[in-house]
Each structure stands twice: as structure tokens, then as C-alpha cells.
Amino acid sequence: MSDQDDLPKLLGDCVHCGFCLPTCPTYVLWGEEMDSPRGRIHLMQQHADGTPLSDNMVEHFDACLGCMACVTSCPSGVQYDRLIEMTRADVEREHPRSLKERAIREMVFQLFPYRRRLRALRGPLRAYQRSGLERLVRLSGVLKRISPSLAAMERLAPPLSKTVPKLPERVAARGERRATVGMLTGCVQAEFFPGVNAATARVLAMEGCDVVIPRGQGCCGALSLHSGREDEARAFARRTIETFESVDVIVVNSAGCGSAMKEFRTLLADDPTWAGRADALSAKTRDFAEFLTELGPRAERAPLPVTVAYHDACHLAHAQGVRAQPRALLAAIPELTVREIAESDICCGSAGTYNLFQPEAAEDLGDRKAVNVDATQAELLVAANPGCSMQIATALRRRGVEIAVAHTAQVLDASLRGLGRDALLARDS
Known part of the structure; x- marks a missing residue:
């Protein structure tokens, strides 16, 4: 039907x-x-x-x-x-959109789902961030006058490291192997937050998983799917299915991507060639925290005396129903304290491409979230989606609040490797 x-x-x-x-x-x-x-x-x-x-x-x-x-x-x-x-x-x-609106949308959808294009952007963007030009452009307000969406893209970009470490195609399990999993590296996650992927692979390996990281993987289609670009989303979905069909479990560390992949069964339900394959992929897709909770802990957790505020990404909490698992993983780390954020069910304003296409409303929601995060007096914000990390970090900076931001995988990685609180709080993308 x-x-x-x-x-x-x-x-x-x-x-x-x-x-x-x-x-x-x-x-x-x-x-x-x-x-x-x-x-x-x-x-x-x-x-x-x-x-x-x-x-x-x-x-x-x-x-x-x-x-x-x-x-x-x-x-x-x-x-x-x-x-x-x-x-x-x-x-x-x-519905015909205006020429300006179509141009902005095409720029976003011709850039963000493509890792090579994002990678080509990294060098110029990093040079721009380190040159001092970033501050002058923001003070001038010139980008906002040209396009609020362009200004939002520039403002949201996280500080970039010099290089993106390459992950091998296979990371061997430490000790006795408990599972073999495929790992989605994503687009924005891979190029703007490579440390999250590296930490995810290490944690899975330390918990006894062989981690398969297919080199040819591309965008899962999340941005396209959630923006009504169905044909584009289906093309990305088919490629993702082909890439991960041979693994038994796929671990995803980005809430929006995991949500989209669990929706493949609906997206391709009317395609007789792909419906069964899509259903099989959706059934074996797991969020990082969801999978580790199902697997159960094996590696020893070292103490991390740090206070964290955990943010519920909408596509994790509402779309996938994954709320308790990341909190349980964090709470199991000795000496780590988890604080709840008020209005946790209210979106931070990221919502995939929302903060690019609706920047004013997104900024209001980001500011609201930043006030609630600041009120926790936590030292570290933990989020499970790159869009949320960029959105809330930007809003906190607008308030003059400096707080470290990390993914659940990075916190676990710091504990399992015994890196200590200083290394965790000092980490960047």
C-alpha cells in the first residue's frame, strides 16, 4: 500500500x-x-x-x-x-520556490551529503578560521545581509583540526571476539568530527567487536529523506544497503543517520526489488549506545571525575526511542556525574538542515537550549549528533559560555583508555 x-x-x-x-x-x-x-x-x-x-x-x-x-x-x-x-x-x-531559496537549497544538498566535497572545503575553511578573517566577517554582518542561511553555515562550522585521521577498513577486537559489526562513518561526522568516529571504532574494539568500516560507503540519505527529496534519498539508501548488506549489525553514531536507516523499510516499501533488502538493513541498524547496552560491558572503566550534561538528540530520543541507554553507559563510568537538562524534549534547533533554512527560529531555540545547558553548571556537554553539537556549541559561545562538547563514544573512549578528565575536556573535533 x-x-x-x-x-x-x-x-x-x-x-x-x-x-x-x-x-x-x-x-x-x-x-x-x-x-x-x-x-x-x-x-x-x-x-x-x-x-x-x-x-x-x-x-x-x-x-x-x-x-x-x-x-x-x-x-x-x-x-x-x-x-x-x-x-x-x-x-x-x-510548490515553486524562489530562485534565491532554490539556490541555497541546492548548495546545501550538493555539498553536505558528499564527503569529498566537504573534505575539499576543510582546508579553505580552516585557513579562514585561523586567519582572523572570521571575526571581521562576523562583526561586519556582510554574510547575513547577503543570506541569513550563508551566515548560519559560517557561524555553525566547528573549529577544524589540521588533518582527518584515516580509519582502516577493519579494526580488530581486543581479546576474544564477541561480535562483528559494520560502522557508518557519515558525512559531516567524518569530515568535521573525525574524532568521534575514531573513538567509536576504538570503544567497539575494546568491547570485543571486529569493526568493519567499508571504504566505499557514502551518505545514508538522512538530509534528503527528512527534507522531502525522496528520489535522492532512495538512491542514497540503495547504495547504503549494498555497502552494508554483508554485515550482521550496523552501528551508527549519528542520531539522524540511524533514524534514516531504520526508515529505509518504509522509504523503499513500494520497490519490489529493494523492499526486502531495505527491511533487513533497517532491522540490523543500531545506535552506538543502543548496541553497547545490548552487548553488555566487558572492558574496565577507569574513573572520570567530570560533570556532564546529556543532551537528547531528537532523532535518537523521539525517532529511535533511545534515551536510557546513553545515560546508563555514562552513569557506569566511575566518578562521572550526569546532570539533566531542563526542557530536554524541546529541540535545540539543529534538526538536520533546519538551522540553515530557518536560521532565526533555530537561533531562538539554540539560545533557549544554551540557557538550560548553562544552568546545569556541567563541565562537558554530551550529544549524539553532529548537528546538535554544532548548534548548541554555537549558542553557548553567543552567551559567552565556554563548555567542552563530546560524543558519548568519546567519553567512553577516555574512560576505557584511562585518559583522565583533562584530556577529555581538552579534546576538539
Whole structure:
């Protein structure tokens, strides 16, 4: 059955009770009914009944972060995640955007899913960051006048290390092998946060896993899928399936990527050639924290006397239901203290490409999250998605707050290798 066949039931599941309102970031910001999940579902129903997509309708759909907090809070089981992805696909097919908007979107989708293009950007971007030009450009506000989206891209870029260490195609298990896993390295994660991938491979190996890292892997299609670019997403999905078909488990350390790969079974459900293969890949995809919790600890944890604030990435907590596992992994490290962030269910404003296409709303949400992170008085922010790390770190810097940011894998790596708190707090990308 196609998505369009499912649409009447999916829309009819919503009883307009309003339980979603306090969890919706845009409703929390603006208090506008049409910028709440039930308001957007009302607009979706209008479109399903034959109303063409107007500029105003599209603005409300574009303003949605796709964070899926409403899905978690809904007592009626409304599949808003499917609804917004179907609607975004309709928008991309039916609604003409302005030339400027199309240009920005094409630039993003022709850059971020391609590692070689990101790698080519690293050198010039690092030179720009270290030259002092970065400060002058920001003070001048010239990029914001040209395009708020360009200004957001420049502002969000993390400080870059000189080189990206190459991972081998196979990392052998330490001691007796307990499992063999494939590892997704991602796009932004691989080029802007290579330390996360290196730490992920080391931790898996220290916990007794042979780690297979296919050299030919590419983008999983997460950004395209969550932005309504279905054909593009399907092409990326097929390539990912071919790359990882031979492994029994795929470990993913980026929340958005893991969520997308678990959705492949839905994305390719109508393709008789790929449906079974997609379902098999989705079934064996695990988030890093999810997999390690299932596997159980073996390597000895050394003490890490550090206070951390753990951030729930939306595509981990809401889309994958992975909340307790990363907290349990962190809490099992001796002398480490985990502090909760207020309004943890409210998105930080990253949401894949949202902070690039809706920079003002994203900045407001980032500032809100930064206030709550700062209030924990933690020494380290732990997040499981590169977009969240960039978004919150940028918002904290705007407030003049300097706090180290790390992935769960990096914290575990520091403990298993006995690196100590200073090495953990000093780490960069």
C-alpha cells in the first residue's frame, strides 16, 4: 500500500486533543496554532481535499523541525513523522520556490551529503578560521545581509583540526571476539568530527567487536529523506544497503543517520526489488549506545571525575526511542556525574538542515537550549549528533559560555583508555 493510500487514515488518527502543543518547539516559541502539529495536520487535510499548496501553507510546513516530539507525546499514536515527510515530498514536487531559496537549497544538498566535497572545503575553511578573517566577517554582518542561511553555515562550522585521521577498513577486537559489526562513518561526522568516529571504532574494539568500516560507503540519505527529496534519498539508501548488506549489525553514531536507516523499510516499501533488502538493513541498524547496552560491558572503566550534561538528540530520543541507554553507559563510568537538562524534549534547533533554512527560529531555540545547558553548571556537554553539537556549541559561545562538547563514544573512549578528565575536556573535533 502506498503512502497516498495510507494518507486518509494517517490524517484521521489526529483527534486534535492538544497534548502535542507543549512539546512542539515552534508552538512553544510563537504560540500559533498553525505552527503546531495539529494545526499543520489541519493544513495537510486541506491539501488532501484539493487545496493547492499556497506560500502561507508551505511556510508553516517549512517551519516544522521534524523533531518528532509530538509523536512521543501523542496519546492517539498519530504518525506525524510520516505525515510531515509525505507533505514535504509534496512541497518539493508541487510548490515553486524562489530562485534565491532554490539556490541555497541546492548548495546545501550538493555539498553536505558528499564527503569529498566537504573534505575539499576543510582546508579553505580552516585557513579562514585561523586567519582572523572570521571575526571581521562576523562583526561586519556582510554574510547575513547577503543570506541569513550563508551566515548560519559560517557561524555553525566547528573549529577544524589540521588533518582527518584515516580509519582502516577493519579494526580488530581486543581479546576474544564477541561480535562483528559494520560502522557508518557519515558525512559531516567524518569530515568535521573525525574524532568521534575514531573513538567509536576504538570503544567497539575494546568491547570485543571486529569493526568493519567499508571504504566505499557514502551518505545514508538522512538530509534528503527528512527534507522531502525522496528520489535522492532512495538512491542514497540503495547504495547504503549494498555497502552494508554483508554485515550482521550496523552501528551508527549519528542520531539522524540511524533514524534514516531504520526508515529505509518504509522509504523503499513500494520497490519490489529493494523492499526486502531495505527491511533487513533497517532491522540490523543500531545506535552506538543502543548496541553497547545490548552487548553488555566487558572492558574496565577507569574513573572520570567530570560533570556532564546529556543532551537528547531528537532523532535518537523521539525517532529511535533511545534515551536510557546513553545515560546508563555514562552513569557506569566511575566518578562521572550526569546532570539533566531542563526542557530536554524541546529541540535545540539543529534538526538536520533546519538551522540553515530557518536560521532565526533555530537561533531562538539554540539560545533557549544554551540557557538550560548553562544552568546545569556541567563541565562537558554530551550529544549524539553532529548537528546538535554544532548548534548548541554555537549558542553557548553567543552567551559567552565556554563548555567542552563530546560524543558519548568519546567519553567512553577516555574512560576505557584511562585518559583522565583533562584530556577529555581538552579534546576538539
